[in-house]
Amino acid sequence: MDAAVLARVPVAERTDLDLVQQYRRGDPRAFEEVYRRFSAMVYNLALRMCGDADEAADLTQEVFLRASRHLASFRGASSLKTWLCRVALNHCRSRLGRRSRRWFLPFVASQHDALADPRRGPLEEALAGEAGRSVDRALTALKAVYREAVILRDLEGMSYEEIAQVLRVRVGTVRSRIARGRDQLRGLLEERP
Amino acid sequence: MSRHATLERLSAYLDDALDPRLRRQLASHLAICRDCCDRLAGLRRAVIAVGGLERFPPPPPPQRAMAVARDRFGLRLPGLPHLSPVFFSFALVMALTAVNLFAHGIEVSTRPWTEYVLVTAPELPEARGPEAWGQVSASREAAGRVFDLVGDVWRERGVGEVPADSLVEADSAAGRALLATHPDLAGLGDRVLLRTPGGVVELRRADRGQAW
Numbered sequence: 384m385d386a387a388v389l390a391r392v393p394v395a396e397r398t399d400l401d402l403v404q405q406y407r408r409g410d411p412r413a414f415e416e417v418y419r420r421f422s423a424m425v426y427n428l429a430l431r432m433c434g435d436a437d438e439a440a441d442l443t444q445e446v447f448l449r450a451s452r453h454l455a456s457f458r459g460a461s462s463l464k465t466w467l468c469r470v471a472l473n474h475c476r477s478r479l480g481r482r483s484r485r486w487f488l489p490f491v492a493s494q495h496d497a498l499a500d501p502r503r504g505p506l507e508e509a510l511a512g513e514a515g516r517s518v519d520r521a522l523t524a525l526k527a528v529y530r531e532a533v534i535l536r537d538l539e540g541m542s543y544e545e546i547a548q549v550l551r552v553r554v555g556t557v558r559s560r561i562a563r564g565r566d567q568l569r570g571l572l573e574e575r576p
Numbered sequence: 577m578s579r580h581a582t583l584e585r586l587s588a589y590l591d592d593a594l595d596p597r598l599r600r601q602l603a604s605h606l607a608i609c610r611d612c613c614d615r616l617a618g619l620r621r622a623v624i625a626v627g628g629l630e631r632f633p634p635p636p637p638p639q640r641a642m643a644v645a646r647d648r649f650g651l652r653l654p655g656l657p658h659l660s661p662v663f664f665s666f667a668l669v670m671a672l673t674a675v676n677l678f679a680h681g682i683e684v685s686t687r688p689w690t691e692y693v694l695v696t697a698p699e700l701p702e703a704r705g706p707e708a709w710g711q712v713s714a715s716r717e718a719a720g721r722v723f724d725l726v727g728d729v730w731r732e733r734g735v736g737e738v739p740a741d742s743l744v745e746a747d748s749a750a751g752r753a754l755l756a757t758h759p760d761l762a763g764l765g766d767r768v769l770l771r772t773p774g775g776v777v778e779l780r781r782a783d784r785g786q787a788w
Contacts, residue, residue, distance in 0.1 A: 422634035425634070427634075514628070515629055518629055519629070521625075522626070534626070537622075537627050538626050538627065538629055558584050558587070561587055561591075562587035562619075563583065565587055565619045565623060566587075566615075566619065568622040568625070569618040569621060569622040572621065572625055573618070
């Protein structure tokens, strides 16, 4: 989009590529908008991957620090969303690989309590918290490749093609991993209702 | 479709990721196969469970990343494409070097010929005749006058004391004017003492051994 035309479009309404273009032109507000759009996705992905709120916050910081350094060279071969998601997943794998041979840690009950939504009542909070803990425990037990695929599809709502870009595998592989992950998760949830 | 549906196909059915023909076939099969219906229901529960997980708000924007984003533009010049800090630093150093060299060049070209020491009267013996200045090793005529070589100085015969500030550089405007009117002076040597309308001067050239 032409710079003059772009300048008249509110930042919040600009496309991802427009934001990258704006960032290249030297407007730091573009990065703030990128953070506003994708930070929740990155944070929640990191949270479900590493199971620790503080570590997820650190990972989010690392991902966006890296993004701030490389966003100007982003060429748009994939979408900004899949690019950030891939960076986040790679950071998670790297960190967890260093920390432990396990990819995932249990998303402990205290994490849910610490991150509780203050707008909900105590009963709602308890029900949501218990349900969430149960699903998180089941997710934790999934094999890593299945868990990634299920989270990206059912939590982040990505298409098969987007997930294939993030994981750098074929769409058929994505389809298979999602199906097996869901099936294993179903079994786990039925075992531990 | 008589056999049970595969897991992948059931999962893709939930995502509406089957082509229309396969979707119709599977829908027909599900209408008659309780096992597949049960498996589909189980998969659906898993999808709903994960989709219903709470999404937590992200932490505040990381200040370090924001600082990197801001710093990145601290060096940006309006109207120019983005310059990376490394390139900008390199360009700045090169520009400063160029300015320094340019200034140095100007200084050299305008610098007075400090290698010359002004010949002042007290440094010279009194003018009493050629023999008074030392041994005359040669004599020659130039510009209609007689010059005696004493040491490495060609002294016009009869020239006495040389006043202070009497140095005339051969390459200066005055020196060039003098040599233009009396070109044969150039054949004498590097240092020539002679009378001028303005008084006695010493004509010198900067680079000894080179032609004037």
